[in-house]
Amino acid sequence: MLPRFAGQRTAFMLVLGGSLLGLAGCREAAAPAPEIRPVRTVVVMPKPIDDDRQAVGEIRPRQESDIGFRVGGKVISRAVDVGVSVKSGDLLARLDTQDFDNRLRSAEADVTSADAVLVEARATEQRQSELLEKGVTTHSNYDAAVKNRRSSEAKLESAKAALDLAKDQLAYTELRADFDGIVTAVAAEPGQVVNAGQMVVRLAKPDQIDAVFNVAEAAFRDRPAGDRPAVLVNLLSSPSIVAEGTVREVSPVADPVTRTYQVKVSLENPPAAMRFGASVLGRLKATTAPVIVLPGSALYDQGGKPAVWIYDSASSTVKLRPVQVSRFETDRVIVSKGVSQGEVVVTAGVNRLREGQHVRLLDGAGS
Numbered sequence: 407m408l409p410r411f412a413g414q415r416t417a418f419m420l421v422l423g424g425s426l427l428g429l430a431g432c433r434e435a436a437a438p439a440p441e442i443r444p445v446r447t448v449v450v451m452p453k454p455i456d457d458d459r460q461a462v463g464e465i466r467p468r469q470e471s472d473i474g475f476r477v478g479g480k481v482i483s484r485a486v487d488v489g490v491s492v493k494s495g496d497l498l499a500r501l502d503t504q505d506f507d508n509r510l511r512s513a514e515a516d517v518t519s520a521d522a523v524l525v526e527a528r529a530t531e532q533r534q535s536e537l538l539e540k541g542v543t544t545h546s547n548y549d550a551a552v553k554n555r556r557s558s559e560a561k562l563e564s565a566k567a568a569l570d571l572a573k574d575q576l577a578y579t580e581l582r583a584d585f586d587g588i589v590t591a592v593a594a595e596p597g598q599v600v601n602a603g604q605m606v607v608r609l610a611k612p613d614q615i616d617a618v619f620n621v622a623e624a625a626f627r628d629r630p631a632g633d634r635p636a637v638l639v640n641l642l643s644s645p646s647i648v649a650e651g652t653v654r655e656v657s658p659v660a661d662p663v664t665r666t667y668q669v670k671v672s673l674e675n676p677p678a679a680m681r682f683g684a685s686v687l688g689r690l691k692a693t694t695a696p697v698i699v700l701p702g703s704a705l706y707d708q709g710g711k712p713a714v715w716i717y718d719s720a721s722s723t724v725k726l727r728p729v730q731v732s733r734f735e736t737d738r739v740i741v742s743k744g745v746s747q748g749e750v751v752v753t754a755g756v757n758r759l760r761e762g763q764h765v766r767l768l769d770g771a772g773s
Contacts, residue, residue, distance in 0.1 A: 442764045445724075446754035447717050448704070450745050452696040460689045461669075462642065463619035465680050467610030468672065470590065475501060476578040478601045481594050486607060488592060492583045498607050499594065501579040506572070513565070513572040520562040527551070527558035581606060588612045590682060615676055617651060617686050620666040624733070636691040637671045641684060649676045650691065697732070698741040704753045705731075705739060714745065715752035715759050723762050724752060 479501035486498050534551040537543035591608035594600050617639045633653075640648040654672040661668070671688060673680070680686070706713045712731050715724040729744030745751060752759065759765070 442722075442766050443755060443758060444768050445715075445717075445752045445759070445765045446768050447750045448700065448753050450698055450700075450747055450749045450751060452698050452747055454696050455699060459625060460687055461619040461621050461625075463617050463669075463686055463688055465676075465682055465684045465686060466616050466618045467588075467590070467612070467682060468614040468616050468670075470608060470610040471584065472605035473498065473581065473584065473607045473609055474602070474604045475499075475581055475600060475606065476602055477501070477506070477575050478604075479505070479579060479599070481596050481598050481600060481606070483596055484592065484594065484606075486589045486592070488589055490589045491612070492587060492589065492609070494583055494585050496583045497580060498583055498589075499581040501581075501600075503576060503579050506576040506579055510569075510572040510576050513569040516565040517562070517569050520558065520565040524555070524558035524562050527555040531555045583609060585609070585611065588682075610682065615673055615680065615682070616654065617649075617671040617673055617688055619669045619671070619688055620661065620664060621669050622666055623660065637688050638691045639671060639673060639680075639686050639688045641679060642687055643685070644679065645687070647677050647679050649673045649680060698745060699738055700741055700745075700751060701753045702734075702737055702739055704751050704756065705729075706756045706759075712739075714741075715756055716745070717750040717752060717765065717767070719750070721764075722766070723764055724759055726761055 482500055482502050484499040485496075486492060492498070531548075531551040531554070534543055534548040538545065538548045587609040588611075589607055590610045592606070593608075594604070594606040600606060617637070635653055637651050637653060638648060639651055640646070651671040651673040653669060655668075655670040657668040660666060700714065704714050706715060706726065708726060708728060711728055713726050713728045716727050717724055727744055730742050732740040732742040734740075752765070
């Protein structure tokens, strides 16, 4: 009996071993299918875009003058405050005139004295001339009389000039507006002693205003020298209030602290709401040359440098390609090098891809 059971067990083991070998062969034949990831893409199509670079600035008068007295003295009155509109010739402030009145009276007395001396000198010259004709006096006496008369005339002219100067200085004690404008600042109060030329009132012309911005150097990188583009300016507090202008002046020197350049935009028919000092937002009213625009989500970090995944329709795979970014914007990037028209770039799911990855385009992707 034992030999028969042993033969049956041997046959069973052979059958079991063959079955296991068959299962192993099936596992080797059924290799795992490659992973296919769904992605969204966009077809590269260069096109011109609105230049949406913006800057925050403020409204300033185009012409603003610091007005001060042409003589020093004590301020006794100021006739204007900030925000007051004045006409040319209107009184702005006045100095104490006591010292200038005294100088004027002294100058008037000097003129009277010089005039009397001249009258006497002329009479002396006349007498010496008559005596010289009669042979009673000498030529030297006559020459002295002529010299004295000429000196008296010069002293009278000097005294008259001093009188005119005293009158002018007395007139300078009244500070008057040189043009129609608005007072934007005051720097002196009654009772204060000011020097000649010290700013007392700042006056601005209200009909000519500028929007002034501090712009980074990168904003001029792609623009030709001397370009004066149109600019749209709107109030930050009320974006619906808009004015158009043209770049009038670009500072040739950067600010030593901020390293920005001051740009002045001349506004055309600005609304009354754009008052001096108001904060405004300016943006160029222009379009660029055809450029490649990609969503910000399309960028992939390749060793600290930007790159994008390019879709190959023949193999349904992607490959990584470095690109050069011209500038970054809020939700998009402007690419200058690295991709060409008609290529398909992955815009979603870039961080889960690898080189040669099989992908599947989602509905509408790549169109």
